[in-house]
Amino acid sequence: MNTLIYTSVLGFGLMVLEVLKLRKWISPAIILGLSLIFGINIHDWNQPGSYMGNMLEISNFTVAFNALAIFITLLIAMLASEYYSDEEHHISDYMAIMTFVLCGAQMMLGYANLVLFFIGIETLSISLYALSGSKRFDAKSNEAGFKYFLMGSFASGFLLFGIALMYGATQSFDLNKLAEYAMGTSVSPLFLTGLLLVLFALFFKVSAAPFHFWAPDVYEGAPSIITAFMSTLVKVVGFAAFYKFLHVFGYLIPVKFDWLITLVAILSLVTGNLSALAQENFKRLMAYSGISHAGYLLIGLVGAAAFPSSAILYYGLGYSLSTIGAFAIAMAVFKSTGSESISAFNGLGKKNPVLAACLTATMLGLAGIPPFAGFFGKFYIFSEAIQNGHFYLVLVGILSSMIGIYYYMKVVIAMYAKPANETKIEISLTNQLVMWLCLVLVLLIGIMPSLVTGLF
Amino acid sequence: MNPITNPESTTNWYLFLSCLLFSIGVMGVLFRKNALIILMCIELMLNAVNLLLVSFSAYSGNTDGQTFVFFIMVVAAAEVAVGLALMVSIYRNIGSIDIQSLNKLKW
Amino acid sequence: MESTIVFYLLSALSVISALFVVFSRSPIYSVLSLIVCFFTIAGHYIMLNAQFLAIIHIIVYAGAIMVLMLFTVMLLNLNKELGTHKFNLTKLMAVITGGLMFLVIIASVKSSSLANYQAPAYLNIGNAEDIGMKLFTDYLLPFEISSVLFVSAMISAVLLAKKEVK
Numbered sequence: 143m144n145t146l147i148y149t150s151v152l153g154f155g156l157m158v159l160e161v162l163k164l165r166k167w168i169s170p171a172i173i174l175g176l177s178l179i180f181g182i183n184i185h186d187w188n189q190p191g192s193y194m195g196n197m198l199e200i201s202n203f204t205v206a207f208n209a210l211a212i213f214i215t216l217l218i219a220m221l222a223s224e225y226y227s228d229e230e231h232h233i234s235d236y237m238a239i240m241t242f243v244l245c246g247a248q249m250m251l252g253y254a255n256l257v258l259f260f261i262g263i264e265t266l267s268i269s270l271y272a273l274s275g276s277k278r279f280d281a282k283s284n285e286a287g288f289k290y291f292l293m294g295s296f297a298s299g300f301l302l303f304g305i306a307l308m309y310g311a312t313q314s315f316d317l318n319k320l321a322e323y324a325m326g327t328s329v330s331p332l333f334l335t336g337l338l339l340v341l342f343a344l345f346f347k348v349s350a351a352p353f354h355f356w357a358p359d360v361y362e363g364a365p366s367i368i369t370a371f372m373s374t375l376v377k378v379v380g381f382a383a384f385y386k387f388l389h390v391f392g393y394l395i396p397v398k399f400d401w402l403i404t405l406v407a408i409l410s411l412v413t414g415n416l417s418a419l420a421q422e423n424f425k426r427l428m429a430y431s432g433i434s435h436a437g438y439l440l441i442g443l444v445g446a447a448a449f450p451s452s453a454i455l456y457y458g459l460g461y462s463l464s465t466i467g468a469f470a471i472a473m474a475v476f477k478s479t480g481s482e483s484i485s486a487f488n489g490l491g492k493k494n495p496v497l498a499a500c501l502t503a504t505m506l507g508l509a510g511i512p513p514f515a516g517f518f519g520k521f522y523i524f525s526e527a528i529q530n531g532h533f534y535l536v537l538v539g540i541l542s543s544m545i546g547i548y549y550y551m552k553v554v555i556a557m558y559a560k561p562a563n564e565t566k567i568e569i570s571l572t573n574q575l576v577m578w579l580c581l582v583l584v585l586l587i588g589i590m591p592s593l594v595t596g597l598f
Numbered sequence: 599m600n601p602i603t604n605p606e607s608t609t610n611w612y613l614f615l616s617c618l619l620f621s622i623g624v625m626g627v628l629f630r631k632n633a634l635i636i637l638m639c640i641e642l643m644l645n646a647v648n649l650l651l652v653s654f655s656a657y658s659g660n661t662d663g664q665t666f667v668f669f670i671m672v673v674a675a676a677e678v679a680v681g682l683a684l685m686v687s688i689y690r691n692i693g694s695i696d697i698q699s700l701n702k703l704k705w
Numbered sequence: 706m707e708s709t710i711v712f713y714l715l716s717a718l719s720v721i722s723a724l725f726v727v728f729s730r731s732p733i734y735s736v737l738s739l740i741v742c743f744f745t746i747a748g749h750y751i752m753l754n755a756q757f758l759a760i761i762h763i764i765v766y767a768g769a770i771m772v773l774m775l776f777t778v779m780l781l782n783l784n785k786e787l788g789t790h791k792f793n794l795t796k797l798m799a800v801i802t803g804g805l806m807f808l809v810i811i812a813s814v815k816s817s818s819l820a821n822y823q824a825p826a827y828l829n830i831g832n833a834e835d836i837g838m839k840l841f842t843d844y845l846l847p848f849e850i851s852s853v854l855f856v857s858a859m860i861s862a863v864l865l866a867k868k869e870v871k
Contacts, residue, residue: 150853157860194846235864242857249850257666261847264673265854268680272861275684278869281691285700287865288684292636292697295677296627299643302670303620306647307814309663310613310654335813359703610815612749615716617810619723625803626727629796634732634783638739638774642723645746645766656753661830664758665839671765672851676858678770682777683865689781
C-alpha cells in the first residue's frame with residue numbers, strides 16, 4: 143500500500159521539480175526515489191494484508207514482483223537519463239510518465255478487485271501509448287504509438303465486456319467472491335464467457351500469439367528506451383497479473399481453458415521463434431524473441447493452480463535483466479551508427495571486444511545457455527511442466543529453443559565474423575554501469591538459482 | 599412477452615441489446631479505415647459494456663456495477679484525450695489519418 | 706405498457722444510430738449519429754433507474770468526448786471521405802466477424818440462468834447518494850488512484866500535441 147502511494151508521490155514530485163526549475167535534479171531524484179521505494183516495498187515482506195476494503199492485497203508474491211518491477215524501472219530510469227540527455231526540456235515528462243507506468247504495474251500486481259485491476263491496466267497502457275509515440279517528429283514512432291493505442295483500446299473493450307459478464311453472474315468484482323463463486327457447483331455460462339474474454343485481453347497484453355500483431359511494429363517504432371521498458375516491465379507484470387488471475391479460480395480455468403492456454407503457448411513458441419529468424423532489425427528481433435518468451439512463460443501457466451509462482455518470478459527476472467543489458471549496449475550502438483538493424487553490430491568484436499563479449503553473454507542468456515539465468519529459468523519451467531504431465535508442450539518448448547539459439551547467434555556472428563565499418567563505439571558510463579549490473583546479476587542468479595526460487 | 603415487467607426476459611433483452619451494440623462496435627473497428635471512426639467505434643464498444651453493467655446492476659439491486667461504469671467513463675475520457683493527441687501528431691507528420699497510410703512499419 | 710414501447714423505440718434508435726456511425730460516409734455524420742446513440746443509451750439508463758449515471762453519461766460522453774472528437778474533425782479538416790468505399794474482401798470479413806461475434810456471445814450466454822434476478826423493484830440504487838457512498842467507502846482507492854491516470858493522460862496529451870519548433 144505504501145509502495146503505491148510513494149510511487150505516485152514520486153511521479154508528482156518529479157513534475158514539481160520541473161516547475162521549480164530544478165531540471166538537473168530530476169534524474170538523481172527518480173533514481174534515489176525508486177531506490178527508497180524499493181526499500182519501502184521490501185519492508186512489506188512477510189506482512190501480508192489487504193487494504194481499503196479488500197481493494198489491494200499485499201502478499202509475498204506481490205512484494206517480490208513489485209520489487210522486480212521497481213528494479214526494472216530503476217534500471218530504465220538510469221538508461222533514460224542518458225538517452226534523453228539531448229532532450230532536456232522534456233525529461234520531467236518522460237520520467238513522470240514512466241513512474242506512472244510503474245504505478246499502474248503495482249496496481250496490476252496487488253489487485254484484489256477487478257476494478258483496481260482495470261484501472262491499473264489502463265494506467266499502464268495509456269501512459270505507454272504516449273511514451274511509444276513520444277518521438278514527435280518521427281513518423282515511425284507516431285505510427286507505433288497510434289497502432290498500440292488502437293489495438294490496446296480494442297483489447298480493453300473485450301476485457302471490460304468480460305468483466306461485465308462476470309459481474310452479471312456474480313454481482314461482485316471482488317476476487318474473493320468471484321473465487322467463491324467459481325468453486326461453487328454450478329458456474330453460469332455468463333461467467334465462463336466473461337473469463338474467456340478477459341483471457342483474450344490478457345493474452346494481448348503479454349503479446350502471446352495469435353494476439354501479438356502489435357508487438358513487432360510497436361517495438362520497432364517506439365524509442366529504444368521505451369522498447370526496453372515495454373518488453374520487460376509489461377511482459378513481467380502482465381504475466382504476474384495473469385498468474386494471479388488464474389490462481390484465484392483454483393481449478394476452474396485449468397479444467398475449462400487449459401486447451402486454450404496450451405494452444406496459445408504452442409502458437410507463441412512457433413510463431414515467435416520462426417518469425418524471428420527472418421528479422422533484420424534488432425528491435426523487431428527482440429519483439430519476436432519476446433513473443434517466444436511469452437510462450438515459455440505460458441507453459442508455466444498451463445495448469446496454473448499446480449505451478450509455483452517462483453518459476454515465473456525467476457524466469458521474468460532472468461529475461462528482464464538480459465534484455466535490459468542487451469538494450470544498454472544496443473542503444474549505444476544505435477546512437478553512434480544511426481542504424482537499428484543487426485548489421486549495425488558488424489565488427490563490434492574487433493572495435494569494442496568488451497562490449498561484444500557482454501552482448502554475447504546477454505544473447506546467450508536469452509537463448510537459454512548455461513550458466514546464465516535463462517537456462518535455469520527454462521529448465522525450471524520445463525521440469526515443473528513435466529511433473530504436471532505436459533510432455534508434448536515441453537517437447538515443443540525444447541525444439542523451439544533450439545531454433546532460438548540460431549537467431550540469437552545471428553547477432554553474435556555479426557559482431558565477430560563480419561568486417562568492421564565504423565569507428566569505435568562510445569558507451570557512456572551509465573550504460574556501462576547498467577550493463578555490468580545486469581550481467582553480474584544474471585550470472586549470479588544463474589549460478590545460484592536458489593537465491594530467487596527459495597524466496598517462496 | 600413484455601421485456602420490462604417479465605423478470606427473466608428483461609435482463610436478457612438488455613444483454614441482447616448490448617451484445618448487439620458491442621458487435622456493431624467490433625465490426626466498425628474492423629470495417630473502417632478512418633482512424634477517428636475506429637476510435638468512435640471503440641467508444642461504442644465501451645458504451646455497450648456500460649449499458650450491460652447498468653442493467654445487471656439495476657436488476658440485481660447491487661450498486662457495484664454502476665460504480666464501475668463511473669470508472670469506465672473516467673478511463674474512456676483519458677483514453678480519448680491521449681488517442682486524439684496521437685492522431686493530431688500523426689496528422690502533422692503524414693497529413694492523413696487513414697490507417698492504410700500507416701505503413702512505415704509493416705503490419 | 707408504455708415502458709415496453711419506449712424500450713423498443715430506444716433500442717431501435719440505438720442500433721440504427723450505431724449502424725449509421727459505422728456506415729456513414731462523412732465523419733461529421735458519424736460523430737453526430739454517435740451523439741444520438743449516446744443519448745438513447747442515456748435514455749436506457751433512466752429507464753433502469755440510474756438517473757445519476759444518465760446525467761454523468763451525457764455530460765462526459767456527449768458533452769466532453771464527442772465535442773473533442775468534433776473539434777478534431779474540424780481542426781484537421783477531416784470532413785472528406787478517405788479512400789474508396791468499395792465493398793472489398795476485408796470489409797466483408799469485418800461484417801462476417803462482427804456477426805459471428807454477436808452470434809457466439811448470444812449463443813453462449815442465452816442459456817444462462819439469471820436466477821438471482823428479480824424484476825427491478827426500483828430499489829433505492831442508482832441515485833447520487835448511493836453511488837457516492839460506494840465511491841467514498843468501498844471504491845476509495847480506485848477513485849483516488851484515478852487521479853494518477855488523469856495526470857498521466859494530461860501530461861501525455863500535452864507532450865504529444867503541443868506544437869513546437871523542430
